[in-house]
Amino acid sequence: MKKTYLAKLAIVGFTMAIAFAFMGTGAQAETGTISSTVSIATPITINSDSNLIFGTFTAPSTATDAWTINASTGALTFTGTDGVDIFTNDHHRGGFTINGENSAAITYSAVRTVDFTDAALSLTAVTLNPSAASNLNSSGVLVLTVGGTVAIGTAAVSGADVATIELTANY
Amino acid sequence: MSYIRALNWGIFIIAFAGLLAVIMPGIALGESGTISASVEIRAELVITNTAELDFGQVRPGETDGTVVVTTANTRSATGGTSIIGPKFSRAEYFVGGVPDAIYTITPGVAFSVHDIRGVPIPDETSLDVINLLSFSTTVGMETFTGQINPDGVDTIFVGATLVVPTTAKKGSYSGSVVITINY
Numbered sequence: 001m002k003k004t005y006l007a008k009l010a011i012v013g014f015t016m017a018i019a020f021a022f023m024g025t026g027a028q029a030e031t032g033t034i035s036s037t038v039s040i041a042t043p044i045t046i047n048s049d050s051n052l053i054f055g056t057f058t059a060p061s062t063a064t065d066a067w068t069i070n071a072s073t074g075a076l077t078f079t080g081t082d083g084v085d086i087f088t089n090d091h092h093r094g095g096f097t098i099n100g101e102n103s104a105a106i107t108y109s110a111v112r113t114v115d116f117t118d119a120a121l122s123l124t125a126v127t128l129n130p131s132a133a134s135n136l137n138s139s140g141v142l143v144l145t146v147g148g149t150v151a152i153g154t155a156a157v158s159g160a161d162v163a164t165i166e167l168t169a170n171y
Numbered sequence: 172m173s174y175i176r177a178l179n180w181g182i183f184i185i186a187f188a189g190l191l192a193v194i195m196p197g198i199a200l201g202e203s204g205t206i207s208a209s210v211e212i213r214a215e216l217v218i219t220n221t222a223e224l225d226f227g228q229v230r231p232g233e234t235d236g237t238v239v240v241t242t243a244n245t246r247s248a249t250g251g252t253s254i255i256g257p258k259f260s261r262a263e264y265f266v267g268g269v270p271d272a273i274y275t276i277t278p279g280v281a282f283s284v285h286d287i288r289g290v291p292i293p294d295e296t297s298l299d300v301i302n303l304l305s306f307s308t309t310v311g312m313e314t315f316t317g318q319i320n321p322d323g324v325d326t327i328f329v330g331a332t333l334v335v336p337t338t339a340k341k342g343s344y345s346g347s348v349v350i351t352i353n354y
Contacts, residue, residue, distance in 0.1 A: 046203060050206065056269065058215050160210070163208040165208055
Protein backbone atom coordinates (compact mmCIF):
# COMPACT_ATOMS: atom_id res chain seq x y z
CA MET A 1 0.00 0.00 0.00
CA LYS A 2 2.74 2.28 0.90
CA LYS A 3 4.47 1.79 -2.33
CA THR A 4 1.23 2.37 -4.23
CA TYR A 5 0.51 5.47 -2.32
CA LEU A 6 3.88 6.88 -2.94
CA ALA A 7 3.52 6.04 -6.55
CA LYS A 8 0.25 7.99 -6.80
CA LEU A 9 1.83 10.97 -5.16
CA ALA A 10 4.64 10.80 -7.55
CA ILE A 11 2.27 10.76 -10.48
CA VAL A 12 0.28 13.71 -9.10
CA GLY A 13 3.41 15.60 -8.40
CA PHE A 14 4.69 14.93 -11.87
CA THR A 15 1.38 16.12 -13.35
CA MET A 16 1.45 19.31 -11.36
CA ALA A 17 5.03 19.86 -12.30
CA ILE A 18 4.06 19.57 -15.89
CA ALA A 19 1.16 22.01 -15.38
CA PHE A 20 3.36 24.57 -13.73
CA ALA A 21 6.03 24.05 -16.28
CA PHE A 22 3.62 24.81 -19.04
CA MET A 23 2.26 27.88 -17.16
CA GLY A 24 5.73 29.19 -16.59
CA THR A 25 6.91 29.08 -20.17
CA GLY A 26 3.57 29.29 -22.04
CA ALA A 27 5.29 27.47 -24.82
CA GLN A 28 2.23 25.41 -25.63
CA ALA A 29 -0.62 27.66 -24.20
CA GLU A 30 -3.04 29.94 -25.96
CA THR A 31 -2.78 33.56 -24.87
CA GLY A 32 -4.88 36.57 -25.40
CA THR A 33 -4.98 40.05 -24.02
CA ILE A 34 -7.63 42.47 -23.04
CA SER A 35 -7.20 45.98 -21.88
CA SER A 36 -8.57 47.25 -18.60
CA THR A 37 -9.32 50.85 -17.86
CA VAL A 38 -10.88 52.65 -14.96
CA SER A 39 -11.76 56.34 -14.55
CA ILE A 40 -11.71 57.95 -11.18
CA ALA A 41 -14.45 60.59 -11.11
CA THR A 42 -13.73 63.96 -9.55
CA PRO A 43 -15.53 64.03 -6.21
CA ILE A 44 -18.56 66.30 -6.05
CA THR A 45 -18.21 69.33 -3.79
CA ILE A 46 -20.92 71.85 -2.94
CA ASN A 47 -20.33 75.48 -2.00
CA SER A 48 -23.05 77.35 -0.11
CA ASP A 49 -22.95 80.72 -1.89
CA SER A 50 -25.79 82.69 -0.30
CA ASN A 51 -28.69 82.32 2.11
CA LEU A 52 -32.34 82.67 1.15
CA ILE A 53 -33.70 85.92 2.63
CA PHE A 54 -37.45 86.54 2.47
CA GLY A 55 -37.44 90.02 4.04
CA THR A 56 -39.32 91.92 6.76
CA PHE A 57 -43.09 91.67 7.04
CA THR A 58 -46.00 92.49 9.29
CA ALA A 59 -48.12 89.58 10.45
CA PRO A 60 -51.57 89.31 8.84
CA SER A 61 -54.62 90.10 10.91
CA THR A 62 -57.20 87.63 9.59
CA ALA A 63 -55.61 84.72 7.69
CA THR A 64 -52.23 83.23 6.76
CA ASP A 65 -50.12 85.06 4.19
CA ALA A 66 -47.65 83.39 1.81
CA TRP A 67 -44.58 85.19 0.47
CA THR A 68 -42.73 83.49 -2.41
CA ILE A 69 -39.31 84.16 -3.90
CA ASN A 70 -38.93 82.93 -7.48
CA ALA A 71 -35.77 80.81 -7.83
CA SER A 72 -35.30 81.93 -11.44
CA THR A 73 -35.98 85.68 -11.24
CA GLY A 74 -35.62 86.46 -7.54
CA ALA A 75 -38.96 88.28 -7.59
CA LEU A 76 -41.06 88.37 -4.41
CA THR A 77 -44.79 87.70 -4.75
CA PHE A 78 -47.62 87.66 -2.22
CA THR A 79 -50.85 85.78 -1.67
CA GLY A 80 -52.94 86.47 1.39
CA THR A 81 -54.72 89.22 3.25
CA ASP A 82 -53.14 92.30 4.80
CA GLY A 83 -49.52 91.50 5.57
CA VAL A 84 -47.04 94.13 4.40
CA ASP A 85 -43.50 93.87 2.99
CA ILE A 86 -41.96 96.68 5.04
CA PHE A 87 -38.72 97.38 3.18
CA THR A 88 -39.64 95.88 -0.26
CA ASN A 89 -36.02 95.41 -1.29
CA ASP A 90 -34.41 93.31 1.42
CA HIS A 91 -35.26 89.87 -0.04
CA HIS A 92 -32.67 87.69 -1.82
CA ARG A 93 -32.44 84.27 -3.53
CA GLY A 94 -30.22 81.61 -2.03
CA GLY A 95 -27.43 79.95 -4.02
CA PHE A 96 -25.17 76.89 -4.31
CA THR A 97 -22.28 76.02 -6.61
CA ILE A 98 -21.71 72.35 -7.48
CA ASN A 99 -18.21 71.31 -8.58
CA GLY A 100 -17.26 67.96 -10.08
CA GLU A 101 -16.31 66.10 -13.24
CA ASN A 102 -16.23 68.21 -16.40
CA SER A 103 -19.53 67.95 -18.34
CA ALA A 104 -20.83 65.17 -16.07
CA ALA A 105 -24.55 64.60 -15.67
CA ILE A 106 -25.75 65.08 -12.11
CA THR A 107 -28.98 64.88 -10.19
CA TYR A 108 -29.82 67.04 -7.19
CA SER A 109 -32.57 67.96 -4.82
CA ALA A 110 -33.13 70.47 -2.01
CA VAL A 111 -35.31 70.03 1.05
CA ARG A 112 -36.11 71.86 4.24
CA THR A 113 -34.33 70.04 7.05
CA VAL A 114 -35.18 72.47 9.88
CA ASP A 115 -38.29 74.68 9.91
CA PHE A 116 -38.67 78.11 11.56
CA THR A 117 -38.84 78.13 15.34
CA ASP A 118 -42.08 80.15 15.52
CA ALA A 119 -45.00 77.77 15.01
CA ALA A 120 -46.81 80.51 13.09
CA LEU A 121 -44.07 80.53 10.44
CA SER A 122 -43.28 77.73 8.00
CA LEU A 123 -41.00 77.21 5.01
CA THR A 124 -43.59 75.45 2.87
CA ALA A 125 -41.66 75.15 -0.40
CA VAL A 126 -38.07 75.09 -1.66
CA THR A 127 -37.38 75.55 -5.38
CA LEU A 128 -34.21 75.36 -7.49
CA ASN A 129 -33.09 76.85 -10.76
CA PRO A 130 -32.29 74.82 -12.86
CA SER A 131 -35.05 72.79 -11.35
CA ALA A 132 -34.24 69.33 -12.76
CA ALA A 133 -31.12 67.26 -13.28
CA SER A 134 -28.47 69.00 -15.29
CA ASN A 135 -24.88 68.74 -16.49
CA LEU A 136 -21.84 70.36 -15.03
CA ASN A 137 -20.26 72.68 -17.56
CA SER A 138 -17.00 72.01 -19.37
CA SER A 139 -15.17 73.28 -16.29
CA GLY A 140 -17.13 70.99 -13.98
CA VAL A 141 -19.28 73.73 -12.45
CA LEU A 142 -23.04 74.23 -12.04
CA VAL A 143 -24.54 77.26 -10.27
CA LEU A 144 -27.97 76.83 -8.65
CA THR A 145 -30.25 79.55 -7.30
CA VAL A 146 -32.77 78.84 -4.56
CA GLY A 147 -36.27 80.20 -4.00
CA GLY A 148 -39.11 79.20 -1.74
CA THR A 149 -42.28 80.12 0.12
CA VAL A 150 -42.78 81.23 3.71
CA ALA A 151 -46.22 81.05 5.30
CA ILE A 152 -46.90 83.69 7.97
CA GLY A 153 -49.79 83.11 10.34
CA THR A 154 -51.72 85.69 12.34
CA ALA A 155 -49.98 84.62 15.52
CA ALA A 156 -46.46 85.28 14.23
CA VAL A 157 -44.44 87.17 16.82
CA SER A 158 -42.03 90.02 16.17
CA GLY A 159 -38.44 89.04 15.57
CA ALA A 160 -36.08 87.26 13.19
CA ASP A 161 -36.36 83.53 12.51
CA VAL A 162 -34.30 81.00 10.53
CA ALA A 163 -34.92 77.66 8.75
CA THR A 164 -32.37 75.32 7.10
CA ILE A 165 -32.23 74.06 3.50
CA GLU A 166 -30.04 71.11 2.43
CA LEU A 167 -28.98 70.41 -1.15
CA THR A 168 -27.84 66.89 -2.13
CA ALA A 169 -26.15 66.15 -5.46
CA ASN A 170 -25.08 62.85 -7.09
CA TYR A 171 -23.59 61.58 -10.34
CA MET B 172 -4.06 21.96 -22.92
CA SER B 173 -7.58 23.17 -22.23
CA TYR B 174 -6.91 22.84 -18.53
CA ILE B 175 -3.88 25.08 -18.77
CA ARG B 176 -5.75 27.65 -20.88
CA ALA B 177 -8.58 27.78 -18.37
CA LEU B 178 -6.07 28.12 -15.56
CA ASN B 179 -4.41 31.09 -17.22
CA TRP B 180 -7.78 32.85 -17.64
CA GLY B 181 -8.74 32.02 -14.09
CA ILE B 182 -5.63 33.58 -12.65
CA PHE B 183 -6.11 36.69 -14.80
CA ILE B 184 -9.74 37.10 -13.83
CA ILE B 185 -8.95 36.80 -10.18
CA ALA B 186 -6.26 39.45 -10.45
CA PHE B 187 -8.58 41.89 -12.28
CA ALA B 188 -11.35 41.44 -9.71
CA GLY B 189 -8.87 42.17 -7.00
CA LEU B 190 -7.92 45.41 -8.74
CA LEU B 191 -11.59 46.47 -8.90
CA ALA B 192 -12.00 45.71 -5.24
CA VAL B 193 -9.20 48.11 -4.46
CA ILE B 194 -10.59 51.01 -6.54
CA MET B 195 -14.42 50.98 -6.19
CA PRO B 196 -14.83 51.85 -2.52
CA GLY B 197 -12.70 54.98 -2.95
CA ILE B 198 -14.99 56.79 -5.49
CA ALA B 199 -17.13 59.64 -3.96
CA LEU B 200 -20.53 59.76 -5.76
CA GLY B 201 -22.56 62.39 -3.81
CA GLU B 202 -22.31 65.41 -1.55
CA SER B 203 -24.56 67.79 0.35
CA GLY B 204 -24.52 71.44 1.45
CA THR B 205 -26.80 73.70 3.49
CA ILE B 206 -27.97 77.30 3.51
CA SER B 207 -30.36 79.13 5.83
CA ALA B 208 -33.73 80.71 4.99
CA SER B 209 -34.60 83.77 7.07
CA VAL B 210 -37.62 85.98 7.66
CA GLU B 211 -38.34 88.84 10.07
CA ILE B 212 -41.70 89.84 11.52
CA ARG B 213 -42.26 93.41 12.73
CA ALA B 214 -45.19 95.17 14.35
CA GLU B 215 -47.54 97.53 12.51
CA LEU B 216 -47.09 101.32 12.64
CA VAL B 217 -48.49 103.17 15.64
CA ILE B 218 -49.84 106.74 15.40
CA THR B 219 -50.92 108.97 18.28
CA ASN B 220 -52.43 112.48 18.02
CA THR B 221 -50.47 114.79 20.33
CA ALA B 222 -51.87 118.20 19.21
CA GLU B 223 -55.06 119.16 17.39
CA LEU B 224 -55.33 121.41 14.34
CA ASP B 225 -56.58 124.75 15.71
CA PHE B 226 -57.31 127.75 13.43
CA GLY B 227 -57.84 130.02 16.43
CA GLN B 228 -60.16 133.05 16.36
CA VAL B 229 -61.34 134.11 12.90
CA ARG B 230 -63.53 136.95 11.71
CA PRO B 231 -65.36 136.72 8.35
CA GLY B 232 -65.16 139.80 6.15
CA GLU B 233 -67.20 141.43 3.43
CA THR B 234 -65.69 139.01 0.94
CA ASP B 235 -65.00 135.31 1.16
CA GLY B 236 -61.58 134.35 2.47
CA THR B 237 -59.48 131.67 4.09
CA VAL B 238 -57.26 131.04 7.07
CA VAL B 239 -54.15 128.94 6.54
CA VAL B 240 -52.25 127.11 9.28
CA THR B 241 -49.02 125.69 7.91
CA THR B 242 -47.01 122.60 8.87
CA ALA B 243 -44.36 125.06 10.06
CA ASN B 244 -46.94 126.35 12.59
CA THR B 245 -47.62 129.76 11.06
CA ARG B 246 -51.07 131.29 10.42
CA SER B 247 -52.27 133.72 7.80
CA ALA B 248 -55.55 134.98 6.35
CA THR B 249 -56.66 135.75 2.79
CA GLY B 250 -59.54 137.64 1.21
CA GLY B 251 -61.88 139.46 3.54
CA THR B 252 -61.14 137.13 6.47
CA SER B 253 -59.06 138.32 9.40
CA ILE B 254 -57.38 136.47 12.24
CA ILE B 255 -57.58 137.48 15.90
CA GLY B 256 -55.30 136.74 18.82
CA PRO B 257 -52.23 134.52 19.10
CA LYS B 258 -53.87 131.18 19.70
CA PHE B 259 -53.66 128.59 16.93
CA SER B 260 -51.79 125.31 16.27
CA ARG B 261 -50.81 122.86 13.59
CA ALA B 262 -51.77 119.20 14.23
CA GLU B 263 -49.06 116.91 15.58
CA TYR B 264 -48.82 113.11 15.54
CA PHE B 265 -46.33 110.72 17.06
CA VAL B 266 -45.50 107.69 14.88
CA GLY B 267 -43.77 104.50 16.00
CA GLY B 268 -42.51 101.70 13.74
CA VAL B 269 -39.60 99.78 12.27
CA PRO B 270 -36.38 101.85 12.22
CA ASP B 271 -35.57 103.28 8.79
CA ALA B 272 -38.86 102.05 7.30
CA ILE B 273 -40.65 104.35 4.86
CA TYR B 274 -44.40 104.85 5.13
CA THR B 275 -47.13 106.76 3.35
CA ILE B 276 -49.23 109.51 4.94
CA THR B 277 -52.81 110.04 3.82
CA PRO B 278 -54.24 113.02 5.73
CA GLY B 279 -57.61 113.07 4.04
CA VAL B 280 -58.80 115.34 1.25
CA ALA B 281 -61.14 117.64 3.16
CA PHE B 282 -63.61 117.71 5.99
CA SER B 283 -66.10 120.04 7.60
CA VAL B 284 -66.23 121.64 10.98
CA HIS B 285 -69.63 122.23 12.52
CA ASP B 286 -71.00 124.61 15.07
CA ILE B 287 -70.75 122.81 18.38
CA ARG B 288 -73.24 124.92 20.22
CA GLY B 289 -76.01 122.55 19.23
CA VAL B 290 -77.79 125.01 16.98
CA PRO B 291 -80.91 123.27 15.68
CA ILE B 292 -81.11 122.32 12.02
CA PRO B 293 -81.69 124.09 9.61
CA ASP B 294 -79.67 126.87 11.24
CA GLU B 295 -76.62 124.68 11.64
CA THR B 296 -73.66 125.93 9.67
CA SER B 297 -70.42 124.29 8.69
CA LEU B 298 -67.09 125.43 7.35
CA ASP B 299 -64.87 123.44 5.02
CA VAL B 300 -61.27 122.52 5.75
CA ILE B 301 -59.24 121.77 2.63
CA ASN B 302 -55.66 121.36 1.36
CA LEU B 303 -54.34 119.21 4.18
CA LEU B 304 -50.57 118.95 4.10
CA SER B 305 -48.18 116.82 6.15
CA PHE B 306 -44.58 117.20 7.25
CA SER B 307 -42.36 114.31 8.41
CA THR B 308 -39.64 115.32 10.86
CA THR B 309 -37.36 112.48 9.71
CA VAL B 310 -37.80 113.28 6.03
CA GLY B 311 -37.51 117.01 6.79
CA MET B 312 -39.96 118.34 4.25
CA GLU B 313 -43.63 118.72 3.43
CA THR B 314 -44.52 115.36 1.95
CA PHE B 315 -47.01 112.51 2.00
CA THR B 316 -44.18 110.07 2.74
CA GLY B 317 -42.63 109.67 6.15
CA GLN B 318 -39.72 107.67 7.48
CA ILE B 319 -39.12 106.11 10.86
CA ASN B 320 -35.81 107.26 12.34
CA PRO B 321 -33.14 104.90 13.74
CA ASP B 322 -34.77 105.20 17.16
CA GLY B 323 -38.03 103.83 15.79
CA VAL B 324 -40.08 107.04 15.81
CA ASP B 325 -41.19 109.96 13.63
CA THR B 326 -43.27 113.11 14.20
CA ILE B 327 -45.81 114.34 11.65
CA PHE B 328 -47.19 117.90 11.50
CA VAL B 329 -50.40 118.61 9.60
CA GLY B 330 -51.58 121.99 8.33
CA ALA B 331 -54.67 122.96 6.32
CA THR B 332 -56.83 125.77 4.94
CA LEU B 333 -60.14 126.84 6.50
CA VAL B 334 -62.64 128.34 4.03
CA VAL B 335 -64.46 131.32 5.58
CA PRO B 336 -67.43 132.64 3.58
CA THR B 337 -68.93 136.00 4.36
CA THR B 338 -72.01 134.19 5.68
CA ALA B 339 -70.11 132.23 8.32
CA LYS B 340 -72.00 132.52 11.57
CA LYS B 341 -70.53 133.21 14.96
CA GLY B 342 -69.77 130.07 16.94
CA SER B 343 -67.28 127.41 17.87
CA TYR B 344 -66.70 124.85 15.17
CA SER B 345 -65.23 121.38 15.46
CA GLY B 346 -64.65 118.42 13.18
CA SER B 347 -62.36 115.42 12.63
CA VAL B 348 -60.50 113.75 9.81
CA VAL B 349 -58.73 110.39 9.54
CA ILE B 350 -54.97 110.41 9.09
CA THR B 351 -53.79 107.08 7.64
CA ILE B 352 -50.21 105.79 7.58
CA ASN B 353 -48.96 102.59 5.96
CA TYR B 354 -45.71 100.85 5.25
